[in-house]
Amino acid sequence: MTLKFYYAPFSTASVTGAVLAELEHGHPEPLAERIEISLQKGDTRSPEYLTGVNPNGLVPAIVHHGVPIWESAAITMYLGETFGVDRSLYPALGVQRGEAMKWIVWSNVNLATHASRLYSLVKSDKPGDDETEAQAEAKRSNGEAARKGVEDALHILDAALDGRDYLLGDTYCLADTHVWSFTQYISMLKVDLDKFPGIKAWSGRVGSRPALKKAV
Numbered sequence: 001m002t003l004k005f006y007y008a009p010f011s012t013a014s015v016t017g018a019v020l021a022e023l024e025h026g027h028p029e030p031l032a033e034r035i036e037i038s039l040q041k042g043d044t045r046s047p048e049y050l051t052g053v054n055p056n057g058l059v060p061a062i063v064h065h066g067v068p069i070w071e072s073a074a075i076t077m078y079l080g081e082t083f084g085v086d087r088s089l090y091p092a093l094g095v096q097r098g099e100a101m102k103w104i105v106w107s108n109v110n111l112a113t114h115a116s117r118l119y120s121l122v123k124s125d126k127p128g129d130d131e132t133e134a135q136a137e138a139k140r141s142n143g144e145a146a147r148k149g150v151e152d153a154l155h156i157l158d159a160a161l162d163g164r165d166y167l168l169g170d171t172y173c174l175a176d177t178h179v180w181s182f183t184q185y186i187s188m189l190k191v192d193l194d195k196f197p198g199i200k201a202w203s204g205r206v207g208s209r210p211a212l213k214k215a216v
Contacts, residue, residue: 114149
């Protein structure tokens with residue numbers, strides 16, 4: 001198998017896993033060989049991984065025909081262009097391709113950045129024994145700013161989905177699954193998605209796709 005997918009459970013590699021699930025749905029053989037990586041054991045810091053897969057020491061990553069590709073946005077676009085166009089899962093060259101790329105990159109650069117910041121603050125939400133009042137106030141203020149950043153990004157997504165079934169209009173593409181994967185992560189950070197009816201309806205449509213139901 002010429003395509004290898006390096007992943008760790010409960011990580012952002014789930015985005016690539018969902019994209020691969022869509023590409024493989026209905027086919028008798030998997031598109032990629034799955035290689036599970038243990039972050040706890042330091043697998044991503046081994047010399048072999050750093051030199052042959054991802055010098056950043058992160059997942060997800062793929063290696064196709066011996067060429068490593070990392071960053072989930074780049075991976076989704078590459079898989080879409082290589083395997084998704086003929087299966088009507090990714091736009092051909094043109095403005096719709098550009099629109100799909102826009103949302104894929106936006107979700108990584110904007111939405112995921114705010115969500116990662118919020119996750120870090122939620123994770124450290126319990127006050128420490130030696131935490132001063134000023135430190136507690138700074139943590140609260142940073143948490144509010146991070147939550148606002150997430151919600152501002154969600155307002156952008158919600159407005160874009162107004163009157164649309166999917167990001168590109170009436171037709172699903174892999175950009176929907178890519179962005180959807182991040183919104184599922186955000187829903188676990190105590191962000192009320194009920195405030196975003198467009199996202200909620202779209203998320204239901206994307207999440208009910210057979211490939212994703214099986215993958216989840």
